[in-house]
Every structure is written in structure tokens, then in C-alpha cells.
Amino acid sequence: MSQSNNIFLPSRSLGYVSNHLPLQIRYIKSRKENLIITCVGKSFHTYGITHFGLLSVSGLHSENISCIGADAYHVYTACENVIYAWRRGTELKHVYRGHKKRVHLMTPFGAHLISVDESSSVKIWDIKAEVVYFELTFSSTSFNITALLHPSTYVNKILFACDKGQMQLWNINSGKLIYTFKSWKACVTCLEQAPAVDVVAVGLSTGRIILHNLRYDETIMEFTQDWGLVTSISFRSDGHAIMATGSVAGHIVFWDLEERKVASQLLTAHDDSVTGMVCLPNEPLMVTSSPDNTLKLWIFDMTDGGARLLRIREGHSAAPSFIRFHGANGHNILSCAGDSTLRIFNTQTEQFNKSLGKASYNRKASKKRGRSVEDPLKMPPVTQFTSETTREKEWDNIAAIHQGLAVVTTWSYDRVKMGDLKLLPERFQKKNKNVDVEVTATCLCLTHCGNFVIVGYSTGHVDRFNIQSGLWRDSYGNPKGHDSAVRGVMTDTLNQLTVSGGGDGKIKFWKFKSQGSNPLTVLTLDESICFFRFHQESSMLAVALEDFTVNIVDIETRRVVRKFIGHTAQLTDATFSPDSRWLITSSMDRSVRTWDIPSGQLVNEFATEAACVSLNMSPTGEVLATAHVDYLGIFLWTNRTLYTRVTLKALTPSEEPPVVKLPQCQEESYEFEEDINKEEFISQEQINKDLITLSGLSTSRWQNLLNLDIIRMRNKPKSPPKAPKSAPFFLPTVASLNNIQFDLSTPVEGGSKIIKPLSFVNLSEFGKMLQATEETNNFLPVIDKFKTLGASMVDFEIKSLAPEEGGCIEAMLQFLRCIEFMLKSNNDFELAEAYLSLFLKVHGTTIAKEEILRNYLPNVNSCHAVSWNRLQEKLLYSMCVVQNLKTM
Numbered sequence: 086m087s088q089s090n091n092i093f094l095p096s097r098s099l100g101y102v103s104n105h106l107p108l109q110i111r112y113i114k115s116r117k118e119n120l121i122i123t124c125v126g127k128s129f130h131t132y133g134i135t136h137f138g139l140l141s142v143s144g145l146h147s148e149n150i151s152c153i154g155a156d157a158y159h160v161y162t163a164c165e166n167v168i169y170a171w172r173r174g175t176e177l178k179h180v181y182r183g184h185k186k187r188v189h190l191m192t193p194f195g196a197h198l199i200s201v202d203e204s205s206s207v208k209i210w211d212i213k214a215e216v217v218y219f220e221l222t223f224s225s226t227s228f229n230i231t232a233l234l235h236p237s238t239y240v241n242k243i244l245f246a247c248d249k250g251q252m253q254l255w256n257i258n259s260g261k262l263i264y265t266f267k268s269w270k271a272c273v274t275c276l277e278q279a280p281a282v283d284v285v286a287v288g289l290s291t292g293r294i295i296l297h298n299l300r301y302d303e304t305i306m307e308f309t310q311d312w313g314l315v316t317s318i319s320f321r322s323d324g325h326a327i328m329a330t331g332s333v334a335g336h337i338v339f340w341d342l343e344e345r346k347v348a349s350q351l352l353t354a355h356d357d358s359v360t361g362m363v364c365l366p367n368e369p370l371m372v373t374s375s376p377d378n379t380l381k382l383w384i385f386d387m388t389d390g391g392a393r394l395l396r397i398r399e400g401h402s403a404a405p406s407f408i409r410f411h412g413a414n415g416h417n418i419l420s421c422a423g424d425s426t427l428r429i430f431n432t433q434t435e436q437f438n439k440s441l442g443k444a445s446y447n448r449k450a451s452k453k454r455g456r457s458v459e460d461p462l463k464m465p466p467v468t469q470f471t472s473e474t475t476r477e478k479e480w481d482n483i484a485a486i487h488q489g490l491a492v493v494t495t496w497s498y499d500r501v502k503m504g505d506l507k508l509l510p511e512r513f514q515k516k517n518k519n520v521d522v523e524v525t526a527t528c529l530c531l532t533h534c535g536n537f538v539i540v541g542y543s544t545g546h547v548d549r550f551n552i553q554s555g556l557w558r559d560s561y562g563n564p565k566g567h568d569s570a571v572r573g574v575m576t577d578t579l580n581q582l583t584v585s586g587g588g589d590g591k592i593k594f595w596k597f598k599s600q601g602s603n604p605l606t607v608l609t610l611d612e613s614i615c616f617f618r619f620h621q622e623s624s625m626l627a628v629a630l631e632d633f634t635v636n637i638v639d640i641e642t643r644r645v646v647r648k649f650i651g652h653t654a655q656l657t658d659a660t661f662s663p664d665s666r667w668l669i670t671s672s673m674d675r676s677v678r679t680w681d682i683p684s685g686q687l688v689n690e691f692a693t694e695a696a697c698v699s700l701n702m703s704p705t706g707e708v709l710a711t712a713h714v715d716y717l718g719i720f721l722w723t724n725r726t727l728y729t730r731v732t733l734k735a736l737t738p739s740e741e742p743p744v745v746k747l748p749q750c751q752e753e754s755y756e757f758e759e760d761i762n763k764e765e766f767i768s769q770e771q772i773n774k775d776l777i778t779l780s781g782l783s784t785s786r787w788q789n790l791l792n793l794d795i796i797r798m799r800n801k802p803k804s805p806p807k808a809p810k811s812a813p814f815f816l817p818t819v820a821s822l823n824n825i826q827f828d829l830s831t832p833v834e835g836g837s838k839i840i841k842p843l844s845f846v847n848l849s850e851f852g853k854m855l856q857a858t859e860e861t862n863n864f865l866p867v868i869d870k871f872k873t874l875g876a877s878m879v880d881f882e883i884k885s886l887a888p889e890e891g892g893c894i895e896a897m898l899q900f901l902r903c904i905e906f907m908l909k910s911n912n913d914f915e916l917a918e919a920y921l922s923l924f925l926k927v928h929g930t931t932i933a934k935e936e937i938l939r940n941y942l943p944n945v946n947s948c949h950a951v952s953w954n955r956l957q958e959k960l961l962y963s964m965c966v967v968q969n970l971k972t973m
């Protein structure tokens with residue numbers, strides 16, 4: 086990262102749902118749920134259909150995804166001429182390289198994947214082997230492939246369609262052309278398998294939908310939709326003979342195949358073309374997607390058999406133009422865009438995203454009209470808004486100005502809708518004959534108490550309204566506040582002062598209750614004013630000027646205290662940090678600059694691919710949100726100074742800022758050139774030998790070793806066990822896998838049947854492993870064996886080391902050496918302490934009698950003291966700090 090961009094790091098983007106690529110549906114047996122796959126540029130999203138929540142976001146591709154497909158195991162994406170296969174929505178599993186042109190069609194086909202590029206070159210891939218199984222080449226002039234389909238029950242058969250309306254059926258196993266169908270003299274835009282065998286639905290660019298029988302090459306029925314090109318086709322499979330078709334106008338038509346007529350329509354189901362549409366198998370549900378950045382779930386439960394909207398995920402269909410954080414926690418962002426909507430985006434989860442609706446001259450009339458036709462009552466886009474949380478439960482708390490209008494609209498954040506009030510002074514109403522038709526509202530401000538709205542107009546007037554009633558209360562100036570358009574207005578926290586700025590370069594300070602009086606103070610600047618940005622806690626006002634500079638005005642002293650010069654194009658927005666130490670500005674020169682107000686220096690700058698049109702810093706200072714030209718999303722940048730030490734230095738404003746890529750849906754992109762079979766990183770058991778490391782075993786393995794006798798007494802049955810039934814004299818044999826084996830390798834000498842043991846030591850398997858360490862001094866196998874034993878077995882093995890239990894003194898000595906080895910290695914610390922405690926408790930008397938064991942104890946004690954004293958010091962210090970914090 087460049088030294089000049091060390092404050093803000095790209096985090097992620099909000100507001101992306103879908104684009105022009107059709108959605109894909111996957112059914113996951115383990116979840117018993119259908120998953121929806123949508124493309125959002127360089128990555129794809131996976132949504133669960135149950136709650137319509139975002140489940141995962143894929144890794145980033147090098148370029149925008151050009152094609153997408155899915156089956157039960159993988160999601161396939163094409164980026165230029167390379168195809169990728171993903172597992173679980175995020176894990177890259179396979180990469181397929183071989184196409185020379187951009188891939189634009191794909192369909193999974195059992196163990197194979199069929200892909201078509203723009204030169205009509207067809208490749209059939211072996212999915213696991215990542216090799217081309219078969220290849221076909223068509224002439225892009227005579228048979229340019231526009232759609233393909235695998236007809237149901239047609240083994241190894243693929244149907245190709247071209248832009249001239251012709252279809253061909255191929256056997257990809259033998260590589261032979263089976264049949265060429267007659268042409269419809271129009272481009273085939275989509276193919277869909279009908280529920281009936283041998284029947285395929287063909288959508289044409291002329292709006293015709295043809296149900297064609299492939300076996301007999303006959304057209305069964307034909308429909309024509311009025312809105313031109315057919316973008317998508319789907320069939321209901323829940324017992325209703327309904328076919329749904331989508332159009333470029335955003336309308337959906339449902340055709341009754343039995344009656345051969347239109348069953349119902351969804352007019353303006355989307356604001357753009359319906360590119361993706363799937364009726365879920367055996368369910369009355371349909372999912373649609375569109376380039377208008379929406380994903381919708383429809384349910385067929387209307388009385389006329391039509392569909393209604395059940396769930397929706399949506400973002401702006403036009404680039405956001407103005408964004409602001411709402412509330413003190415910094416979790417919600419208000420944004421407006423060219424689609425005339427006002428939306429709420431939550432920075433934590435997409436489940437809380439909301440739409441306040443489209444701006445309308447008559448909201449109730451627009452609601453009655455529904456989405457049937459283009460709404461003539463829709464207002465121009467919102468260009469600027471202001472909000473407060475003080476009175477949001479009582480009345481509207483958002484005021485907005487619209488492009489080219491003098492009317493100011495009100496909105497309610499709490500009720501998530503547009504208000505009924507339209508704020509307009511009487512002098513600008515149509516009934517006034519002297520009204521200037523060119524007048525527009527240029528700026529506004531909502532008072533901190535949430536009661537009043539101050540509005541500035543292009544005529545120089547400044548008016549105050551009551552937002553609860555919508556009534557005009559006062560105006561500033563006599564007859565108007567400025568001689569040119571008002572570019573900025575603001576009020577102080579206590580509603581004692583109103584400040585306005587105009588294109589005449591003057592900042593005027595008024596009493597809040599002006600009653601048409603003259604201003605208290607007039608501050609004249611060198612250039613015309615672009616906009617105001619106010620920081621309430623510090624009473625500092627940032628004034629952007631037409632000469633691309635920013636002045637900081639102290640409201641208390643009414644003087645310019647700082648001037649920042651560096652931008653080379655029109656300023657678009659500015660925001661203060663919560664502590665008012667930084668001023669962050671954006672400009673059409675594509676740069677975002679951070680100015681340190683106390684020192685008056687530029688301390689951070691970076692440039693983006695597209696110019697930032699609006700930015701705002703969260704009230705907590707954690708995140709910077711930006712909106713950019715021609716980008717539908719809102720981009721979040723993390724404030725790095727909150728979690729790491731950053732040394733800021735003064736930068737030269739004339740230097741070219743480094744270009745930084747905009748944040749995507751996740752912070753880091755996937756490295757496609759890496760080996761896809763690369764092993765997962767596994768952390769070491771012990772990071773450093775100087776660190777005391779625990780074993781990681783559950784506490785039940787070692788914590789109760791000293792109390793096993795008490796636990797056994799508590800678990801003792803209340804009644805004594807009953808004696809088993811006496812067995813017969815002749816025991817019957819029972820077949821078993823574990824047969825009794827006898828050692829016949831040593832012959833009996835002299836015919837005697839008495840075996841004389843060489844030693845009376847009867848060590849267990851663990852004891853034998855300890856005895857074997859006398860020569861190797863390798864205690865790792867012994868420790869690994871100990872870790873596999875439960876508490877009762879550990880107790881048994883340690884007790885078995887005593888001579889009276891069949892053990893020996895040498896095995897007990899090796900056990901002490903094993904404990905010493907564990908303490909010196911600083912590994913498995915809690916196990917070593919627990920095993921040593923049990924050993925001393927059980928064999929204390931034996932150790933006191935045996936000199937060799939008694940003399941070795943100081944070695945173990947010294948190792949124990951070194952480790953425990955070091956750990957005890959840290960524990961006691963932490964306990965003291967915690968106790969001190971509790972009693973403060």
C-alpha cells in the first residue's frame with residue numbers, strides 16, 4: 086500500500102444484487118433448500134430461498150463474469166475465455182482453459198460441461214479431468230449459436246440454435262449431426278424444456294414463442310407477446326399447465342397451455358428486461374432477476390391464478406448520487422439515486438436493507454395504479470436530502486430536494502415511506518401569477534430538534550418550514566437572502582443562528598427567528614460557494630468554493646480559520662471525522678483527500694477509477710462510505726487508525742495520488758494462478774519452544790485425576806449387584822471372533838507342565854513402552870500414548886508402575902524422566918502437572934523408601950519451579966488488573 090494512502094483501506098461494497106446474466110437455481114439435498122445464484126460483475130452471490138438471505142460471495146475474477154451455470158455440485162463461471170468451477174460458492178475447484186474467444190453460453194451435462202464462445206466454437210469438458218472431451222466448430226456467419234439445450238430423455242443429445250432461427254440436434258458422443266430443423270427466420274433468443282417429453286419452447290427476437298415437438302419436427306402451438314424479444318421462458322411443474330415468458334420491457338406473461346390463451350400478466354414486474362426467470366420444481370414459486378439490480382420471489386396464490394411478490398432483494402437501478410449515515414451507531418446508510426428512490430442500506434446484514442419507495446407527486450394515486458404502466462406521477466430524482474433522529478417516531482424526519490423542482494418532499498425513516506407533505510412557499514405556487522417557472526430548490530437543512538426545515542432556492546430566497554405540519558414559518562432577508570442562487574444553509578445546535586451561503590460568495594449569519602430582518606454578519610469570500618458541510622459538535626463549517634478550494638469557517642468567531650488548496654476539479658462532497666480533526670473531500674479529479682484541520686496539512690490522498698460523487702464518514706469513525714460515477718453500489722473503506730498505529734505526515738497536494746481499486750463484495754480477491762489443489766495451512770502445535778503450550782485435550786482427560794476415588798464412591802450403585810445365574814458344568818461353546826490362543830512355541834522340557842517365569846515383573850503395554858525408553862530416551866511415543874487414554878486408564882497405568890502391582894522401580898524412574906522431558910519442552914504443560922500430582926499421591930511411600938527415586942525428585946522439582954513461577958507471575962498480574970477494574 087502506498088504511503089500516501091495509509092488511513093483508509095478497501096473493505097467491501099453494498100447494494101449489488103444482480104445484473105444482466107440469468108440467475109441459476111441449485112437444489113442442495115443436505116440443506117433441503119434451493120439456492121439462487123446471481124452475478125454482480127466480478128463475483129457471484131448465493132442466496133437461500135427460505136429467508137432470501139445472502140449466504141456467500143465468491144472470489145473475485147480478473148474481469149466481469151460473462152456467463153454462469155450451475156449443477157448440484159458446482160457453480161461454473163466464465164471470465165473472458167477461461168471457465169472456473171466453484172464448490173460451496175467460494176472454493177475454486179477446477180479451471181478450464183482452451184477457448185480463444187469470450188465464452189457466452191454454458192450448460193452442465195452430467196459429468197461434462199458444454200461451453201460456447203463468441204466464434205461458435207463448442208467444447209465439451211470432462212469436469213473432473215479438466216480436459217476437452219469433444220469439440221465442435223460452427224461457422225459464425227452461417228450458424229452463430231445463440232442458445233443451447235439438452236432435451237429431456239435425449240441421451241448424449243444437445244440442441245443448438247442460431248441467430249437465423251435454425252436448430253440442429255447433435256450427438257456429442259459420436260460427434261454426428263442427427264437432424265436439422267426448419268428455420269423460423271428470426272433469431273432464437275432462448276430455449277426451454279417443456280414438462281412434456283420431446284417438446285421444447287423456443288423464444289424468438291420477434292416476440293413469438295413456439296412449442297415445438299422435436300421427434301416429429303412439428304409446431305404444437307404458438308404464442309406472440311406484444312413487447313418484442315423473448316428474454317426468458319419457464320414452465321410451472323406444480324400441476325398447472327402454465328408457461329411464463331419474460332420481455333425486454335420488464336413484463337411477464339403467463340400462458341394457459343390448455344386453453345391456449347393468456348392466463349394473467351405481471352406488468353412492470355421489473356424496471357428493466359427480465360433476463361432470469363425460473364419456476365421452482367413442484368412449488369408455486371417463481372424467481373426472477375433483471376439488470377435493474379433486483380431479485381424477486383413470486384408466489385402463485387392469487388384468486389385468478391396470478392402471482393404476487395413474496396420476497397425481494399434490491400438495490401439502486403441507477404448510480405447513487407447522495408449518501409449519508411443515519412443514526413448514532415453507524416449501521417445504516419441513506420442513499421438516493423437517479424431511479425427516484427430513497428433507500429436504506431445496512432452495513433451489517435442485507436436482511437435490514439429497505440426501500441422508502443419512489444418519489445411521487447401523489448403517493449396514494451401511484452399506489453392505486455400499481456406497477457401496471459409507467460407511472461406519470463413519478464417525481465424527478467432526489468439530488469440532496471437531510472435527516473435527523475430526534476423526532477423520527479413522531480413525524481417525518483427526512484426532507485429531500487428534487488432535480489429541477491422547487492418542491493421539497495418529506496419522508497419517514499421510522500415508517501419507511503414517503504410522507505404526504507410537499508413544502509413550497511406561496512410565492513412559488515402555481516396560483517401566484519408572478520411565479521418564476523425556473524425556480525428550483527438548491528439546498529436544505531433540518532434543525533437538530535427535528536422541527537424545522539431551512540430551504541434555499543435558485544432565486545436567492547431562504548425559507549423556513551415546520552416539517553410536522555408542512556406550513557411556511559419564516560423567510561430570511563428582505564425580500565430575499567442572496568442576490569444569486571443559495572448554495573448552502575445550516576443552523577446551530579440550539580437553533581439560535583442560521584447561516585446561508587450563495588453563488589455571490591457571501592456567507593450571511595441570521596438570527597434563527599429572523600422575521601425578515603437583516604443579517605447579523607456578512608462574510609465575503611473570494612469565489613462563489615458550491616456547498617456547505619457542518620459539524621455540529623465543533624461549530625465548524627466547511628465551505629467548498631468554485632475555485633476547487635475548501636475554507637473552514639468558525640461559526641463562533643465568524644471567521645475563516647483554515648483554507649485547503651489541492652483539488653484540480655469541481656468538488657463533489659466533503660465530510661468531517663467524528664472528532665472534527667479531519668476533513669475528507671472528494672472531487673471530479675477522481676481523488677479523495679484527507680486534511681488535518683489543526684495543522685492545516687494534507688495527510689492522506691488516493692484516487693479511484695471513477696470520480697466520487699458523495700462520501701460520508703460514520704458517526705463512530707469506523708467506516709468511510711463513498712458513491713461513484715456509474716457504479717450502482719456503495720463502497721465502504723475501513724479507518725485503519727482505529728486498530729493500528731499510523732504515523733501521518735504532511736503530503737504535497739500537487740503530487741498525483743495513487744490509484745486504488747474500489748472495494749468489492751469481499752476484501753481480498755482470489756489468486757486464480759495458484760494451484761487449486763494447494764493444501765490447507767495447518768498451524769503448528771507449539772509456535773515457539775519458549776512458550777508454555779497446553780495440550781488442547783478436554784479437561785475431562787486430566788482435571789479429575791486426583792479425585793477419581795471420590796467420583797467412584799459417588800457413582801457406586803445403591804443396591805449391591807446381583808450374583809449371576811450359576812453356569813452349567815458343561816459349558817457350551819459360542820462362536821466368537823476373538824478365539825483363545827495358546828503359546829506353543831516353547832517346548833516343555835522333561836515332560837514337566839510347570840512353567841518357571843524368568844521374572845515376576847508383569848508390566849502393561851504402557852509400562853513396556855516406558856522401559857524401552859531406557860535405551861532411546863525418546864519419550865514422544867509415550868506421551869502420544871498417554872493422550873489417547875481416558876482418566877480411568879491413566880490412573881490404572883500409573884498405579885501399575887509400582888512393584889507390588891507388577892511394575893518395577895526402573896519403570897517408575899523412567900516415568901519421572903518423562904515428566905521432566907515434558908516440563909523442559911514447555912509442551913503439554915497441564916498434562917505433565919496432572920500426571921506428576923497423581924504419581925506423587927499414589928507412590929509417595931515407595932518414592933520415600935527408594936533412594937534412586939528420592940534422589941531424582943530435585944531434577945523434576947527444578948523444572949517444575951521454572952515453568953510454574955513464570956506462568957504464576959502472569960496469572961497473578963492479570964488477576965490483580967481484573968480485580969482492580971471490578972472495584973473501580
